[in-house]
Amino acid sequence: MVVKYLPEVDGLSKFGDYSPVAIADGVVAIAGQFGLDTTDPASQVRGAFANVGKALEAAGLGFDDVIKFNTYVVGRETIPHFMETRKEVFAEIYPGGIYPPNTLLIVAGLVHEEFVVEIEAIAQKDPAAS
Template sequence: MITYLPTVEGLSSFGDYSPVSVTERIVAVAGQFGTDGESPEDQVRGAFSNVGKALAAAGLDFSDVIKFNTFVVGRETIPSFMKVRKEVFADIYPDGLYPPNTLLVVAGLVEERFVVEIEALALRRGVE
């Protein structure tokens, strides 16, 4: 069975989709933006914050993430993403072990102002 969470407190909606889907074992978080950020760095921080809100809505946190997919607009955004991800990961993964992260360079995202989108796949533990 799949449960869709069509709204999550604190997350903006950018179309007809659910930001989170939950199965017995897997939780998928749709791509999140740093909606309040102007700079690429602020957008990366905001996107990770919003992923955290989405995970929390499913009763999970970053320790449950098994993979990230990140979309950045243009190669010039990569250094900002890498810098902030390093800072964020140091806080949320203090043991220095990080989940896989696929990084894709794209021409654009749903709104022109966004330069970073991060999605996550997480595992619900203790479920057989």
């Protein structure tokens, strides 16, 4: 197996020594993404999904190629903001109403104190499209 790392993706910030995207045998792993421009939880959710979209695009994919999301939220009080905003975002990116699996984890904190939502994704390139 050959793994291709994308160490830089236009429009994405990094918080350490890692690649935001890795591709191996058509499977694409996207490091956790944040909404950076605000402390508002709903805006952070929108920004995180927008950044996942940028990472997918860098790998030649879109949201229809996502197999699974993992979401990290700080504190139970963030869950309603995440759920409501995800519903709005998913209505745009998944207009058919069928959504990928999503594991939601409650954590004590993220890399910067002001971040309350982090979203990572696993996607698969369509072998027929290669």
